[in-house]
Amino acid sequence: MIMRRLIFIAPFAAFTALVIYFGLGLQRDPSLIPTVLIDQPAPVFDLPAIEGYTEGFSSDDLKGEITLVNIFGSWCVGCRVEHPVLMEIAERGDIPIMGIDWKDPPGAGAAWLQRFGDPYTRIGDDFAGRVAIDFGITGAPETFVVDAKGRIRYKQVGPITPQIWREDIAPVIQELRNESAENDLAGSDGAGDDVGPGAGG
Amino acid sequence: MxxxxxxxxxxxxxxxxxxxxxxxxxxxxxxxxxxxxxxxxxxxxxxxxxxxxxxxxxxxxxxxxxxxxxxxxxxxxxxxxxxxxLLKPALRSDTAILWFAPLIAFGAALGGVFFYFRQIQKNSFNDDRDISSQYNDDMYTENHCTDDLYKDNTHKDGGDTDNPETT
Structure with a gap:
């Protein structure tokens, strides 16, 4: 008798479970695509400088220090939203921010930074957008935390808000610093000297 | 061209x-x-x-x-x-469930239908036996609400098997 009842309840239970499962699935943001690059070495690249700058940005600049790699463009609204947060991070000196100027017409990225301020230690001009694709970019802005060995450890899709910085990204950086501090107990020198053109006015 | x-x-x-x-x-x-x-x-x-x-x-x-x-x-x-x-995901051990879930669901549905009909068959068989053992023919003849066809069938079956003396 119990078996018989189970037979009638089972389809309803299965259906309810599916409705709940799919209902929860609808709550998820479909634009958040899981990245396969976490814990992988950052792609190898050598980007030229944007207009008015002398230094470009290559993957060698990622070695020896924990860095942020931020993909931006002067055409990108989200980047404008995120920009003040990056400026604050740069002013506090929390971490060097490397910029990849993605698919900007010549001079547009430089003009944008001239107007709003330049938080970047290095900037590379990715006019063709190929390096961005090597990073598995789905849109701008996107930001990666790259460890001292040049491996990607975290990816932020969309603008960094003060809250996202505090709750998601800063803890990751802190964890990486603790990790490298433990490794340094074995005995080696600290981070290399910081070469950067500084603020652009 | x-x-x-x-x-x-x-x-x-x-x-x-x-x-x-x-x-x-x-x-x-x-x-x-x-x-x-x-x-x-x-x-x-x-x-x-x-x-x-x-x-x-x-x-x-x-x-x-x-x-x-x-x-x-x-x-x-x-x-x-x-x-x-990939619009068509690769078939690997960790994606197997994706590929075979529809087959499993179909199999379960088929199994359910099979079980259901077997149960109906078994139940109708049980009902006949229950009725014929629990009620005697008098109850059916007294109960005017009983469907005639049903009554006839039950009467005949029950009579044949359980109460040979009524024939």
Whole structure:
């Protein structure tokens, strides 16, 4: 008798479970695509400088220090939203921010930074957008935390808000610093000297 | 030729992207149809007008010209964008459930239907026996609400098996 009842309840239970499962699935943001690059070495690249700058940005600049790699463009609204947060991070000196100027017409990225301020230690001009694709970019802005060995450890899709910085990204950086501090107990020198053109006015 | 032009008009592939070698271009189209546009998600890069889709189409064609195999190009994409970029996911041990879940569900439904009908059969058999053992023929003849056909059947069955003296 119990078996018989189970037979009638089972389809309803299965259906309810599916409705709940799919209902929860609808709550998820479909634009958040899981990245396969976490814990992988950052792609190898050598980007030229944007207009008015002398230094470009290559993957060698990622070695020896924990860095942020931020993909931006002067055409990108989200980047404008995120920009003040990056400026604050740069002013506090929390971490060097490397910029990849993605698919900007010549001079547009430089003009944008001239107007709003330049938080970047290095900037590379990715006019063709190929390096961005090597990073598995789905849109701008996107930001990666790259460890001292040049491996990607975290990816932020969309603008960094003060809250996202505090709750998601800063803890990751802190964890990486603790990790490298433990490794340094074995005995080696600290981070290399910081070469950067500084603020652009 | 005319057909190619017509299908070309309806699609996102720009004229300047199209390769001179028709065989390579055909391969490019085929690969592009299998790759998901990352920004638009429900379209293949072959269908999409998004700038990122165009970039990926160009990469597909560049690599074809450079002599890459179809698999190498697909691998290039999955290294950057994961399985997500494939409109048709690969069949592996961790994706098996994706492929076989419909079969399992269908099997379960089939099993359910089979079980259900077997149960009905068993129940009708049980009902006959229950009725014939619990009630005697008098109850049926006294009960005027009983369906005649049912009464007749029960009377006959019950009479034949359990109460031979009534025949």
């Amino acid at each position: 005319a057909l190619g032009m017509m299908s070309g008009l309806a699609l996102a592939v720009d004229p300047d992207e199209i390769l001179d070698d028709p065989a390579l271009e055909a391969r490019a189209r085929e690969i592009s149809r299998e790759l998901r546009c990352i920004t638009c998600q429900s379209q293949s890069i072959d269908d999409s007008d998004a700038p990122l889709a165009k970039d990926l189409r160009l990469i597909v064609r560049e690599r074809l010209v450079a002599g890459d195999s179809d698999q190498e190009i697909i691998a290039f994409m999955t290294q950057r964008y994961g399985d997500y970029v």
